Amino acid sequence: MSREAAGDRVGDETGSDRYRHLIEHVQDAVVEFNLVDGEPVVSDINRAFVDVFGYDADEIRGEPLNEWVVPDWRLAEAKELDANTASGEINYQQVTRETATGLREFLYRGIPYDGSERGNGGLDGGFAVYTDLTEVSRNERRLEVLNRVLRHNLRNSANVIAGHTTRLLAELDGQDRETTEVAATIERAAHELERLAEEASHIRRVLEHPTDETTDIDPEPIVRSVVSEHRGLTPTASIEVADSDAGPVMADSRLRYAIESLVDNAIEHNPSPKPRVRVRIEESDGAADAACGNWVEIHVEDDGPRIPAAERDVIVDRTGITPTHHGSGLGLWLTELTVEAFGGEVSFGRSDLGGNDVSIRLRRS
Incomplete structure (x- = not known):
């Protein structure tokens, strides 16, 4: 054998070793198979397959x-995927497969390889x-049930309570001060x-429709x-809006949820009878390099309590989320999740009005 051929062989073996090392340590379950009369026969598996199946x-x-991992009622589906693989097609499909402990859901990829390199004259495996x-799919279904049932029942019950309490307050008409205060508290709740x-x-709409394509929108009309x-x-609130020529940002109409939530919070959580709010849009100047002009900031400021x-920490540093440390409401989460969907961020500062300066930073389109 020539030195060149020997060198090529050593190189191939080294590459094969690296390849095997990768397959052995990936977290996805991998099966190498031979196609025998169009049916996959197991030639090797990795550790993850042993752990998962x-x-x-x-x-x-x-x-x-198929005899090991495909439920009887899914055999037709599996045979169709195998036929695609045998024809040289790469398959991607979500499937249900049988493990030693029951059924689980997988993203399946069938990847054929060309056996002609081995002298076999065509496709012989994959x-x-x-x-x-499994857990992702189950959690999605659980959240969907909780969202639909809980949110629907919560809204209906709250409507009933608010309606009856409003009637009660009208009938009391201040006659019994203590009872009136109790009823008013119930109404607010x-x-x-x-x-x-x-x-x-709103959060559900944000999470259900991620921004996969680049879109742009001018935030000023939304703010106004x-x-x-x-x-x-x-x-009674004094709400100011500063003129802006910052232009469009990479977002869509759901940006309104974030801005609306911040303005609402600035008013609702201010005990002053005349809360003050200021909204301004400007180019980001927080960075020292020339790229800072690629970002736009929307500031919502107030004169209320910090x-x-x-x-703030639970929004900025989500690693701190616990059953008892998760924020007292959904408003800031709605803002954070909406802005996150557009590849932006939320930050907190102090306003010269004396209260909060919550800013949304978004990429200029």
Whole structure:
């Protein structure tokens, strides 16, 4: 054998070793198979397959793969995928497969390889790669049930409580001060529940429709619309809007949720009878390099009490989320999740009005 040929062989073996090392240590379950009359027969598996499916290499090697992992009622689906693989097509599909402990859901990829390099004259095998989606899928379904049932029932019950309490307050008409105060407290709590249900609905819309494509929108009309609405709802509040020529940002109409939530919080959590709010849009100048002009900041400022550090920290540093440390409401979460969907961030500062300066930073389109 020539030195060149020997060198090529050593190089191939080294590459193969690295390749085997990778397959052995990836977290996805991988099966290498030979195609025998169009049916995949196991030639090797990695450690992750043993861990996820619960079948040892010695007992499954040389066996038809489908007999071990495909439920009887899914055989037709599996045979169609195998036929695609045999024809040289790479398959991607979410599937249900049988493990030693029951059914689990996977993202399946069937990847054929060309056996002509081995002198076999065509396709003779491939890889089946399984990414376990079981917990993700189950959690999605659980959250969907909780969201639909809980949010629907919460909103309906809050509406009933608020309606009856409003009638009760009208009938009392201040006759019994203590009872009136109790009824007013119940009414406020009911309206807060209604608000939570609405915010949860907005969060669901944000999470269900991630921004996969680049979109742009001018935030100024949204800001002015939100401010106009809140001026009507709270005529005692002073809400200012600064003119802006910052231009469009990378976002869509859901940006309104974030801005609306911040303006609402600035008013609702201010004990002053005449809360003051200022909204301004400007180019980001927080960076020292020339790239800072690629970002736009939307500031919502107030003269109310500072947002507690625990509330701010749980948004900025989400590693601190615990059953007892998660924030007292959904408003800031709605803002954070909305802005996050657009590749931006939320930050907290102190305003020269004396209160909070909550800013949304978004990429200029």
